[in-house]
Each structure stands twice: as C-alpha cells, then as structure tokens.
Amino acid sequence: MKNAMKxxxxxxxxxxxxxxxxxxxxxxxxxxxxxxxSTANLKGLLEGESIKGVMAFGVxxxxxxxxxxxxxxxxxxxVSVVVASFVQPAELATRLIPGGTQLPxxxxxxxxxxxxxxxxxxxxxxxxxxxxxxxxxxLGSQLICRALSKMYSTAPVxxxxxxxxxxxxxxxxxxxxxxxxxxxxxxxxxxFLLTQTRFGKNIYAIGGNDQAARVAGINVEKNLILVYVWxxxxxxIGGILLAARTGSSDPSTSGLNYELDAIxxxxxxxxxxxxxxxxxxxxxxxxxxxxVINNGLVMLGVNDNMTNIIKGLIIVGAVAFDxxxxxxxx
Amino acid sequence: xxxxxxxxxxxxxxxxxxxxxxxxxxLKVRPGTVHTLMGENGAxxxxxxxxxxxxxxxxxxxxxxxxxxxxxxxxxSAMNAGISMIHQELSPVPERTVCxxxxxxxxxKKGPIIDKARMRRECIELFEKLGLxxxxxxxxxxxxxxxxxxxxxxKAVSYDTKIVIMxxxxxxxxxxxxxxxFKIIEDLKAKNVAVIYISHKMxxxxxxxxxxxxxxxxEYITTDRAENLTIDKLISLMVGREMGDMFPKVECxxxxxxxxxxxxxxxxxxxxxxxxxxxxxxxxxxxLVGAGRTETVETIFGMRPRTGGKIYKNxxxxxxxxxxxAIKHGIGLLTEDRRGxxxxxxxxxxxxxxxxNLKEYxxxxxxxxxxxxxxxxxxxxxxxxxxxxxxxxxxxxxxQQKVLVARWLLTDPDILIVDEPTRGIDVGxxxxxxxxxTKLAGEGKAIIMxxxxxxxxxxxxxxxxxxxxxxxxxxIDRSDASQELIMKYATGDVAQAGAAE
Numbered sequence: 001m002k003n004a005m006k007x008x009x010x011x012x013x014x015x016x017x018x019x020x021x022x023x024x025x026x027x028x029x030x031x032x033x034x035x036x037x038s039t040a041n042l043k044g045l046l047e048g049e050s051i052k053g054v055m056a057f058g059v060x061x062x063x064x065x066x067x068x069x070x071x072x073x074x075x076x077x078x079v080s081v082v083v084a085s086f087v088q089p090a091e092l093a094t095r096l097i098p099g100g101t102q103l104p105x106x107x108x109x110x111x112x113x114x115x116x117x118x119x120x121x122x123x124x125x126x127x128x129x130x131x132x133x134x135x136x137x138x139l140g141s142q143l144i145c146r147a148l149s150k151m152y153s154t155a156p157v158x159x160x161x162x163x164x165x166x167x168x169x170x171x172x173x174x175x176x177x178x179x180x181x182x183x184x185x186x187x188x189x190x191x192f193l194l195t196q197t198r199f200g201k202n203i204y205a206i207g208g209n210d211q212a213a214r215v216a217g218i219n220v221e222k223n224l225i226l227v228y229v230w231x232x233x234x235x236x237i238g239g240i241l242l243a244a245r246t247g248s249s250d251p252s253t254s255g256l257n258y259e260l261d262a263i264x265x266x267x268x269x270x271x272x273x274x275x276x277x278x279x280x281x282x283x284x285x286x287x288x289x290x291x292v293i294n295n296g297l298v299m300l301g302v303n304d305n306m307t308n309i310i311k312g313l314i315i316v317g318a319v320a321f322d323x324x325x326x327x328x329x330x
Numbered sequence: 331x332x333x334x335x336x337x338x339x340x341x342x343x344x345x346x347x348x349x350x351x352x353x354x355x356x357l358k359v360r361p362g363t364v365h366t367l368m369g370e371n372g373a374x375x376x377x378x379x380x381x382x383x384x385x386x387x388x389x390x391x392x393x394x395x396x397x398x399x400x401x402x403x404x405x406x407s408a409m410n411a412g413i414s415m416i417h418q419e420l421s422p423v424p425e426r427t428v429c430x431x432x433x434x435x436x437x438x439k440k441g442p443i444i445d446k447a448r449m450r451r452e453c454i455e456l457f458e459k460l461g462l463x464x465x466x467x468x469x470x471x472x473x474x475x476x477x478x479x480x481x482x483x484x485k486a487v488s489y490d491t492k493i494v495i496m497x498x499x500x501x502x503x504x505x506x507x508x509x510x511x512f513k514i515i516e517d518l519k520a521k522n523v524a525v526i527y528i529s530h531k532m533x534x535x536x537x538x539x540x541x542x543x544x545x546x547x548x549e550y551i552t553t554d555r556a557e558n559l560t561i562d563k564l565i566s567l568m569v570g571r572e573m574g575d576m577f578p579k580v581e582c583x584x585x586x587x588x589x590x591x592x593x594x595x596x597x598x599x600x601x602x603x604x605x606x607x608x609x610x611x612x613x614x615x616x617x618l619v620g621a622g623r624t625e626t627v628e629t630i631f632g633m634r635p636r637t638g639g640k641i642y643k644n645x646x647x648x649x650x651x652x653x654x655x656a657i658k659h660g661i662g663l664l665t666e667d668r669r670g671x672x673x674x675x676x677x678x679x680x681x682x683x684x685x686x687n688l689k690e691y692x693x694x695x696x697x698x699x700x701x702x703x704x705x706x707x708x709x710x711x712x713x714x715x716x717x718x719x720x721x722x723x724x725x726x727x728x729x730q731q732k733v734l735v736a737r738w739l740l741t742d743p744d745i746l747i748v749d750e751p752t753r754g755i756d757v758g759x760x761x762x763x764x765x766x767x768t769k770l771a772g773e774g775k776a777i778i779m780x781x782x783x784x785x786x787x788x789x790x791x792x793x794x795x796x797x798x799x800x801x802x803x804x805x806i807d808r809s810d811a812s813q814e815l816i817m818k819y820a821t822g823d824v825a826q827a828g829a830a831e
Contacts, residue, residue, distance in 0.1 A: 196694035204677060205685055211671035215633065216686040216737065217657040276676040 018270060018285045025289065029296040036299055043177065049291035050183035051076075051238045051245070053284070055262035056269075057190040058234025060283045061227045063266055066207045066275030067127065067134035069231045072262055074145035075119055076239030076255035081149045083112040083240055084157040084249040087164035105164045109240055116236025117229050119145065124228030128221040142259070149251040158248035168244035179241055186234065191280040193230075203227060208276030235259075264311070265290050268318040289314075335394075336361040336492055336524050337382075337413075342391035344377055351377045354391070355550040357543055359493065362522040364515060364538050366529065366556075369545035369568055370728070370756030375528050378545070379495050383408040383415050396492065406435070414486030415495040422478055424471030429453045431470050432485045456488050460514060476507035483514060487523070494518060495526040500534060501754060504618045512538055530756065531783075532561050544568055569758050582772040584792065585609030589745050589776055591630065594639035599625035601800045602639070607745065607776045612767065614791025615780040617820045622800035623780045624666055627747045631656045631663040643744070657686060662738035666749040666780070668727065672734050675723035679715050680704035682722045682733050687740040707736035712762060728759025735766060746770060747778040752786065764790060784813055798822040 029036045036042075055072045062069040086103040103111065123141045127134050170178040194200040202223045205213040214220050238258065243249045269286025271278040293314065297307045337359040344352040352374045359365045367375040381388040384402030393400050395411065402408040405415070422431050432453050437444045453466040462480050470478065479499060486494050500508045515525055515538060529535055535542065539556040544567045551567055589607040594600060600622050607613055615623040628634045630641060632650040641648045643659055650656045656663070665671050673682055683704045684691075691700050704718055711732045715725055722730055731751065738746055748767065752760040767790065771777050781787050787794055794806045796819035803819040 192694070196697075198688045198691070198693070198695065201681065201685075201688055201695070204681070205674045208674035208676045209671070212674050213685070215631075215653050215663065215665055215671045217652075217654040217741075218685075219652065219654050276674065 015279065016281075018268075018282055018289070022285055022289050022292065025292050025296065029292065029299070033296070033299045036296060041295070041299075043180075045291050045295045046180050046183075047177050047245070048295070049287055050179045051241050052258055052261045052265060052290075053183050053287040054186045054234055054241065055238045055258055056265040056283055056287050057186050057280070058231040058238075059259065059262045060190075060266040060269070060271045060278050060280075061203060062134065062138075062231050063263070063271045063273055064207045064275065064278040065203050065224060065227045066210070066273075067224075067227070068138060068263070068273075069123075069228065069235075070135065070138040070259050071119070071123065071141040071145060071232065072235035072238065073255040073258040073260075074142045074149070075116055075232050075235035076242055076258060077249070077251055078119075078145045078149040078152070079112040079115050079236040079239035080243035080249040080254050081153050081157055081251045082115060083108045083164075084160055084243045085153065086111065087161045088157065088159055089161065102161075105161070105167070108164065109167070112236050112240045113233055116232040116234075116239075120229035120232025121225060123232065124225030127228060128224040146252075149254075153249075153251050156248055156250040160243060160247050160249075165244045165247055168241050179245060182237065182241060186237065187280065187284055190283075194278070194280055199223065199226065204276055204278075206275075207278075261290065264315045267315060267322075270318075270322060272322060273319070334361070335359060336396060338392075338394040339378070339382065340392050340394075342378060342381060342393075343389045344374075344381055344386065345389045351548050352381070352388070352391075353548045355545060355548070357550075358553065359524050359526060360541065361492070361524050362519050363540035364519065364525045364527050365541045365543065366527045366535050366539040367543055367545065368535070368564060369551075370726075370758055373545040373568070373756075374548040375545055376497065377548075379415060379497065379526070379528070383413055383495070409486075409489045409491075412490060412492040413495070414489055414491050414493070415497065416479065416482045416486060416499060417497055422470045422481070424469070426470055427466065428464055428468050428470055428473070428481055429466035431481055432456070432466075432488060434485075452488075456484050460484055460487060460517065462514075474507075475502040476504070476510070479503070479511070480514070487518070491523055493524045493526060495528070497528045498530070498754065499527075500529065500531065502619065504620070508534070530754070532564070535564075536561070565757055568756075582610050582768075584611050585774060588644060590642040592640045592642070594626065594629055594641065595637050596625060596629040596634050597637055599634075599800050600629055603797070603802045604639075605795055605802070605805060607778065609774045609776055610771050611792045612771050612777045612779055612790055614787040614794040615778060615797065616782075616784065616787050616794050616816050617797035619782060620799075621797040621820065623797050624749055625800070626797070627663060627749060627778060627780065631661060631747065633663075657741060657743075660742075660744040662686070662741055662743035662746045664731075664734055664738055664746070664748040664751055666753065668730060668734065668754075673722045673730050676721055678719045679708060679713065679722050679725070679733055680718040683707055683736045683740065686737050690740075703740060704736075707740060708733070711736050711739075711766065726756070726759075728755035728763075731755055731763065732759065735763065739770075743775065745776045745778070747780075749780045750782065751779065752781070752783075784816060787816075788813075796820050 055076070059069050059072055086108040087105060088102070119141065123137055126132060127137045166178065167182070168177070168179040172178060172181050202213065202218045205216065205218060206220055206223055210220050239255060242254055265286040266283050267273070267286070268289055269283035271283060290311065293311060294307065297310065335358045337357065339357040341354045341356065342352050343350070343354050355374060355378060357378065367378070369375050377386065380386040382393065384404045384407060395413070400411065402411065423434065429450055433449050438448045438452070439445055450466055457464050457466070460483070462484060464477065464480060470481070473481070483494070499511060503511060518525055527539065536556060541553060542556050542559055542564065543553040544551040544564065546568060585608055587606045588609050592604050594603045603626050605613065615626070617623050625634065629636050630650070632652045632655050641650060648659050650659065653663070669675070674685065680701065684700055688695070701718070708715065708718060713729050713732045713736070715729060722733055725733070751763050751767065767777060767779065779787070779790060788811060792808050794808070794811055794816060795802060796804050796806065796816055798820055799822060803822060806815060806819070
C-alpha cells in the first residue's frame with residue numbers, strides 16, 4: 001500500500017521525542033566532560049545498566065497490563081543466591097547445603113529461570129483470580145522472596161566459578177561484553193513478543209480495557225499470569241547476571257531497589273501507568289537515559305543525594321508530560 | 331411569550347488540533363422553553379454545550395447570557411450563574427448519601443463545620459418542591475439510574491437555575507420513568523427555566539420541544555418551532571440528504587433451527603428462558619430496561635455463570651464458560667456498553683477490528699494480512715476514519731460501533747447477537763447498521779437483536795421475544811405484533827404460560 005510507505009513525521013516525532021532527550025543529554029555531557037564518550041566509559045555505562053534494563057523489559061509488561069511488579073529486586077536476590085550456591089567450587093557448595101553439589105552452568109541457569117517462572121506463576125495466579133491490586137500482591141512477593149533468600153543462605157555466597165561468570169564477563173568477538181549481549185537479546189525478545197505475537201496484542205488490549213478484551217474472547221486470566229511469569233523470568237535473568245557480574249551474591253543486599261530503577265526506566269520510556277501504552281524502544285531509551293544521568297552526574301562530581309533528587313524529578317516530570325500528552329487528545 | 335432570549339450564542343468556533351469542531355454556529359434559547367439540539371454524532375452539539383458551561387474554551391465567538399456577555403472558565407462558575415448540565419453519563423459519588431451528592435462541593439457551613447441539619451432540611455425542601463420521592467439518607471449507589479438522574483436534576487435546580495442542559499437523559503430510562511422526567515421538565519418550564527435538550531429519539535423530541543436547532547458537521551443549519559417540522563424534514567436537515575427507509579427489512583427465507591436455548595437461567599437475573607433460532611432469522615428481544623435481556627445474552631455468551639438450562643447449536647449441546655468458548659462455537663456478541671466492554675479506546679481502528687480474530691494470523695502475526703483484512707472491512711462497513719491507525723476513541727459513536735461490527739464479522743460467526751446496536755448513534759449510521767443486520771440475515775446468519783426502541787424491533791425482527799423481570803413472557807410473530815401486545819408482555823400483564831404464537 002502506498003499510504004503505509006509514507007512516514008507520518010508528526011507521529012514519528014511525538015513517539016520518539018524521548019530519543020531527542022537522550023541525544024541532548026549525551027551531547028551536553030560530552031561537551032562538559034569529553035571523557036564521557038570514551039569507549040571505556042560507555043562500556044561501563046552499558047554494563048552497569050544491563051541488569052536493570054533486563055528487569056525493565058519485564059516490568060514494562062506488568063505496567064502495560066495496568067499492573068505493577070514490585071518483586072523483581074527480591075526475585076533477583078533469591079535466584080542469584082540459589083544459582084550462586086550451585087556454581088561454587090565443590091568444597092564450598094557442600095558446605096552451604098549438606099550433600100550439595102556443583103551443577104553445570106547451563107543447569108544452574110535453567111534452575112534459576114525456573115525459580116523465577118514459578119514465583120511469577122504464583123503471583124500471576126493470585127492477581128488474576130483474586131483481583132488483589134498488583135501493587136499489594138507484589139509487595140507481598142517482594143517481602144517473601146527477600147526473606148526466602150536470607151533463609152537460604154545467611155551469609156554472602158562468593159568465589160563463583162569462572163565458567164559461570166563468563167555469561168556476564170565474557171566477550172563476544174572479544175569486544176562486546178556478554179552482559180550487554182544478553183541485554184540486547186532480551187530487548188529483541190521483548191520487542192518480538194510485544195509487536196509480532198498474539199500475546200503482545202492481547203496485553204495491549206487487556207491494559208487498555210480488560211472488559212472489552214474479555215468480550216473479544218481473550219483469556220484475561222491466562223494472559224495476566226503469563227505477564228507476571230515473564231516479568232519474574234526477566235528478574236531471574238537479572239539475578240543470574242548480577243551474580244555472574246560481581247562473582248558473589250549477598251542475600252540481603254543483592255538487587256535491592258532494582259525494581260524501582262526498572263519501573264523508573266519503563267516509566268521514563270513512556271510506558272503508561274494507566275495501562276495500554278508501551279513501546280519497547282521507548283523503554284530501551286528510558287534505561288539509557290537513566291544510565292547516562294547516573295554516569296554523567298558521577299562524572300560531574302554531583303553527590304549521591306543530589307543525583308537521586310535529579311532522578312526523582314525526571315521520573316515525575318516524565319509522567320506529568322506523559323499524562324498531558326495522553327489526556328489532551330480526548 | 332416573550333421574544334427575548336435568555337441565551338444567545340453566536341459565531342462560535344472551536345478548533346481542536348487538526349479538526350474544526352464548530353464552524354461559527356449559533357444558538358438562541360427563549361426562557362421557559364424546551365430547546366432541542368439535533369444532529370448526527372459529531373455534528374457539534376456536545377462540543378457547543380461544553381463551550382457554554384466552561385469545560386472547553388471556544389476559539390472565538392460570543393455568548394450572551396441573561397443580557398450580559400459571559401465566558402465561563404469552569405462548570406462551577408457556570409452553575410453559580412445558573413446554567414447546569416446533566417451529562418449523558420452520570421457521575422455520582424456512589425458511596426455517599428443522596429443528600430451529600432446534592433451538596434457536593436458546596437456544603438453549607440456553620441463556621442468551619444458542615445451544617446448537616448441545614449443540608450438535610452434544604453434537601454428535603456428541594457425534593458418536595460420538585461415532587462420527587464427520594465430519601466436523602468439513601469446511599470447514592472443504591473438508586474436506579476432514573477433516580478440518580480432525578481437527583482442530578484434536583485441538584486441543578488437548587489442552583490437557582492435558568493438553563494438546564496440535558497444530554498440524552500432518557501437513554502437509560504424506562505417508559506414510566508421517561509413520563510416522570512417529562513413531568514419534571516414541564517414543571518421547570520412553568521418556573522421559566524429553559525431546558526436545552528439533546529436526544530436522538532424523534533418521538534420524545536416532538537412531544538416536548540418548543541424549538542429545535544439542527545447542526546450538521548459543526549455547522550449551524552436552522553432553528554425552527556417544533557410544530558413547523560416533521561420527522562422526515564428533520565432527518566433530511568440533519569443528514570443533508572433524503573433518507574431511505576430506516577428499516578430496510580427484506581423478507582429472506584428462514585432456514586433450519588441452528589440454535590436452541592432450553593430453560594436458561596442465571597441467578598436471579600435470568601429465569602427459564604427458552605427459544606429456538608433459525609438460520610436467516612432476526613429474533614428481536616423486547617422488554618423494559620432491567621428485564622434481563624442483556625443478562626440472557628451474556629449468559630449465552632459465557633460472560634455470566636449459567637445456573638441452569640442447556641444451549642444447543644445444530645443439535646449438539648454446548649458447554650460455554652467464557653466468551654472465548656462462545657466465539658469458538660461461532661457466536662458473536664456486540665455488547666450494549668460500547669465504551670465499557672466494546673472498544674479499547676487507546677488502540678487503533680485496525681487493532682480494534684482484529685481483536686477477536688487474532689488467532690487467524692498465526693505466529694508471528696502476519697501483519698500484511700491483518701492490514702488488508704482491516705482495510706477491507708473498514709471500507710465494507712463505510713467506517714469514517716482518517717487512517718486505520720487512528721485511536722478508535724477519536725471516532726464518533728456510530729463509527730466506533732461499525733468497527734465493532736467489523737470485529738465480529740471478521741470472526742465469521744453463525745450466530746450474531748447485537749445488544750442495543752444503535753443506541754446513541756446518529757440516524758445515518760443507524761440506517762447503515764440496520765441494513766447490515768438485514769444483509770447478514772440474508773446471508774443465512776442467525777441474529778438476536780436486543781433493542782429498547784420498539785420501532786426498531788418492529789422494523790427488523792421476524793419474531794419478537796418479550797421479557798419481564800428475568801422471565802420470558804412471550805414470543806410474538808412479526809405478523810401478530812403490535813405495540814400494545816408487546817407492552818402487555820413487557821409489563822408482565824399476561825400470564826407467563828400464554829405465549830402467543
């Protein structure tokens with residue numbers, strides 16, 4: 001069709017204005033601190049944001065479905081500590097769990113993802129069938145998962161095997177850090193699910209109007225459960241990466257408040273908390289914007305508290321802008 | 331009667347980004363009259379009213395109210411000046427009492443404390459003055475829609491109002507409640523209050539209107555006394571062309587029984603409903619609001635639990651537990667509540683059209699086929715939309731409805747249930763939807779049509795099933811049907827056993 005070929009510039013600009021914000025930030029920072037653009041710094045920035053980014057690609061689904069997930073940080077902690085306990089040198093592994101053994105790296109990863117999936121399924125079932133507000137349900141799952149991870153191991157688990165650590169520290173083609181590769185793969189999967197599958201279309205409809213979705217023959221419960229499963233699986237992958245990147249897992253601090261950064265990234269990226277609006281490219285941009293701000297403010301020597309104030313303002317500002325944009329059209 | 335106008339709006343222009351909703355329209359309202367605004371959806375009636383009461387700001391134009399030029403910034407200042415609007419969708423606070431709702435936002439105070447005694451006393455006085463039988467201490471949420479509307483009217487009048495705007499006030503009322511509303515309107519007129527009335531229902535309009543103003547596509551067409559107009563003349567003014575028959579009923583051959591319902595029940599809402607449906611047949615469901623017609627089709631469609639009875643299609647019993655299951659068995663339901671459970675406002679026209687049919691497009695979704703299918707049906711049903719990607723919420727009610735019809739046609743159902751298919755949509759779209767339903771029946775589909783407009787049921791249906799308080803009171807053949815007979819069944823005036831056929 002001819003019309004499809006014509007690009008609607010106005011729409012394009014309005015949908016992608018957030019990338020403009022990112023470009024302005026990058027340009028301003030590289031003028032103020034030329035070192036910002038150095039390969040080492042950019043690589044560090046990407047590596048640092050990858051984990052939260054993976055979680056953001058999960059949590060955006062919950063927000064799209066008019067929900068929220070406060071669990072990812074704690075799920076990541078639980079998964080990271082369990083997985084870590086299986087990829088320690090044999091003698092340490094035995095010390096942690098009586099009769100414990102080492103697992104092959106791939107088996108440990110699958111185990112971690114399965115734990116995430118099971119937690120997500122439970123949370124999803126509770127939300128879909130009891131209609132408890134997702135905020136409350138996932139506040140519960142956050143507390144429970146954090147407690148479970150501390151019960152699993154009272155002390156940090158460290159000395160993880162190098163084969164395991166490769167999934168974060170390794171280099172593809174000797175240049176691209178594996179952790180960034182995983183981040184990109186998760187981006188592609190999310191984009192594919194969201195735009196190329198029935199599942200994605202269903203979630204847009206459920207977030208936009210769940211009653212209408214139901215009447216149109218969509219199994220709302222099943223789809224909601226899948227959303228929270230996916231969200232938790234993303235958190236689990238984040239947890240595995242976290243353990244692999246740092247080489248250890250501390251049940252009480254690993255992944256702490258990561259869900260908030262993930263929610264912030266999804267929100268800044270234009271995912272609407274009133275449901276039904278989300279673009280993966282926007283979320284990617286949100287992740288990068290928050291990363292650039294974090295990194296840039298450190299380079300500018302702004303202290304930690306000030307950084308958080310600026311981040312807070314940006315998040316609130318982004319949502320205020322979003323609300324304006326979306327209500328104006330009525 | 332005084333020739334002076336209480337309200338004169340002239341050259342009102344309202345522009346939205348990309349759309350000129352009002353192109354310099356006028357409205358002159360005489361005090362103590364009912365002035366009806368007519369026009370298809372999207373003609374600009376609601377926008378004009380919003381400009382009047384300060385929900386929206388006119389781009390340009392002049393409003394003279396009570397001899398002075400005014401421009402309200404919000405509804406509160408409009409109300410204080412004596413202009414109130416009763417919206418199509420009421421917005422009460424359901425958890426508070428009737429009395430609280432009347433005084434909402436302007437509680438009388440004694441010092442810093444709310445004067446509850448005065449609130450209650452004045453509320454009762456107000457109800458007495460209007461002859462309303464309402465309990466000020468009842469929780470708002472317990473009232474019927476009609477009663478809530480009475481509360482809204484009382485609230486409007488309590489502002490010492492000169493103009494009351496009513497936007498489709500009767501769409502959710504039963505006939506007796508409509509009578510009651512009209513009585514109140516007469517009382518308002520007697521008190522020299524002007525009523526601006528927006529409605530699509532012709533019989534009502536001619537009963538109560540003094541003046542009628544017609545708009546079309548954001549333009550002012552004409553204002554005339556009601557007695558100088560006829561229905562046909564009004565319709566042609568509204569659509570700008572002569573209308574064909576509103577109900578293009580074509581006799582088409584009725585086939586075998588395709589669908590059968592036996593003793594269907596759902597809690598207290600639906601009790602022992604039984605009927606057969608043939609291929610090519612339109613079965614009308616008549617009854618008063620709350621008779622259980624919507625609940626019956628919702629039970630068939632799996633939206634509410636079936637507590638008894640059986641459903642058969644082509645002789646096989648169906649066990650439908652969800653809309654998903656119903657769609658699998660070739661049943662479609664165009665619901666009554668278009669905004670509540672019909673459209674997904676944020677999604678585009680094409681996404682809304684394809685929503686029930688996504689299974690057809692495989693994994694990964696075949697976007698090209700989705701595009702051509704959506705385009706085909708949008709064209710077939712004559713949906714007026716800038717592009718396929720336009721969010722459906724930007725379309726008028728009639729066009730939204732056509733997209734929803736497209737949604738069900740794409741699933742190619744054998745049985746299509748339509749619940750109030752033309753409620754709140756304009757005359758042009760209405761005729762198109764009627765023609766479409768008739769055409770589908772001609773293609774051998776079986777159709778159940780619920781409608782509260784008796785004319786529509788008469789015009790379209792082959793047989794009419796009448797319900798009263800959850801029970802089926804009769805099935806009437808087209809040839810035997812009369813308004814009186816249907817009303818008899820609908821009001822439960824006939825013994826249930828006496829189903830005429």
